[in-house]
Amino acid sequence: MTTIPPRHRANVLLAITAFAALAAGLLFAIWKTGRQPEVPGLLWPDPPQITGFTLTGDDGRPLTESDLRNRWTLVFFGFTHCPDVCPGTLAVLKQAKQRLDADSAFASTGQVLFVSVDPARDTPEILARYVKHFDPAFRAATGEGDGLSGLARQLGVIYAKVPGSGAGDYSMDHTASIFVVDPTLRVLSVIGLPHDAADIATRVRAIMAFVEDEA
Amino acid sequence: MKRLGARLYRLAALYTFVAASAASACEGLTVTEAWIREPPPGASAVAVYMTLTNSGTAPLVLDSLTSPAFAHGMLHETIQDGTRVSMRHVAHLSLAPGQRVLLAPGALHGMLMGPQAALPRAGEGVDLVLGCGGASTKVTITVASDAP
Numbered sequence A: 001m002t003t004i005p006p007r008h009r010a011n012v013l014l015a016i017t018a019f020a021a022l023a024a025g026l027l028f029a030i031w032k033t034g035r036q037p038e039v040p041g042l043l044w045p046d047p048p049q050i051t052g053f054t055l056t057g058d059d060g061r062p063l064t065e066s067d068l069r070n071r072w073t074l075v076f077f078g079f080t081h082c083p084d085v086c087p088g089t090l091a092v093l094k095q096a097k098q099r100l101d102a103d104s105a106f107a108s109t110g111q112v113l114f115v116s117v118d119p120a121r122d123t124p125e126i127l128a129r130y131v132k133h134f135d136p137a138f139r140a141a142t143g144e145g146d147g148l149s150g151l152a153r154q155l156g157v158i159y160a161k162v163p164g165s166g167a168g169d170y171s172m173d174h175t176a177s178i179f180v181v182d183p184t185l186r187v188l189s190v191i192g193l194p195h196d197a198a199d200i201a202t203r204v205r206a207i208m209a210f211v212e213d214e215a
Numbered sequence B: 001m002k003r004l005g006a007r008l009y010r011l012a013a014l015y016t017f018v019a020a021s022a023a024s025a026c027e028g029l030t031v032t033e034a035w036i037r038e039p040p041p042g043a044s045a046v047a048v049y050m051t052l053t054n055s056g057t058a059p060l061v062l063d064s065l066t067s068p069a070f071a072h073g074m075l076h077e078t079i080q081d082g083t084r085v086s087m088r089h090v091a092h093l094s095l096a097p098g099q100r101v102l103l104a105p106g107a108l109h110g111m112l113m114g115p116q117a118a119l120p121r122a123g124e125g126v127d128l129v130l131g132c133g134g135a136s137t138k139v140t141i142t143v144a145s146d147a148p
């Protein structure tokens, strides 16, 4: 074994360290530009963008796209006369929010918005009582005509009135996906049924980390 | 006269049989893991979830699901067509001997509509009557604040 004088030994070590750091940096740059998002279901690189919309919030005041700006929002469409899917998903969203609040920025920047596709029966007062049963922080909104259909169209949400068994009785068929909207109103993921709290929390956490990384 | 007597006897026997079967439980039907999610304020209907098992040796056909606490009740199914979610009435539910059917969120479920009094709260019980060809089984379902 050849011996290297101590002075040269330090220089060699420095050179190796410098090279390693350079290589790591280069590899990271290649990895970052060329990587595929490892978030399942992430709508990337061209996520749909929410533009303007005007609904009526559960406090009776207008709820617009500005209520979504600078916040992470989980949007879910339904109606209060829906007995199976809507209460089920709202209960799951409550649990998902608890998980996210515990260990992410969702606690300060996140919100859950329930949009009713049944404005004829779901008044702001009814909506407020309904969503706050699940979580006092949940928000709700609905709208007549263009207000509702405008947002629905941007998200690809469909809904239709279906006659029920009794006179004047009806139900609503609707899209039951959860839309993950980022602070710049990009729709980054659409989570379909069945809904699971742990799965939603994991996905939202990953999406938030991805966006933070991109910035 | 003898013939009329025999006929009357047969009629009486038949009547007794029908009366007895109306009061009897669905043969072999067992209900487990039953629960109702505590309905939010303003709910006009609640869904009932449970596991139905035919523990008997004969096929079983469930044809009604009602509750004295609600105006109407029926078997329902949540179905998804693309992203469109809807519910439809299920008239009959057949269970072969040994068969088990799950009534679960987002799938097959019991549907109770038109609450007759205040909506049930978590911890309370809701009486449910499952009908099968004239016989019926009564069970009390516990209302839970969340899925068990």
Ligand SMILES: [Cu+2]
Binding pocket: A083, A084, B047, B076, B077, B087, B109, B110, B111
């Ligand atoms: Cu139903």
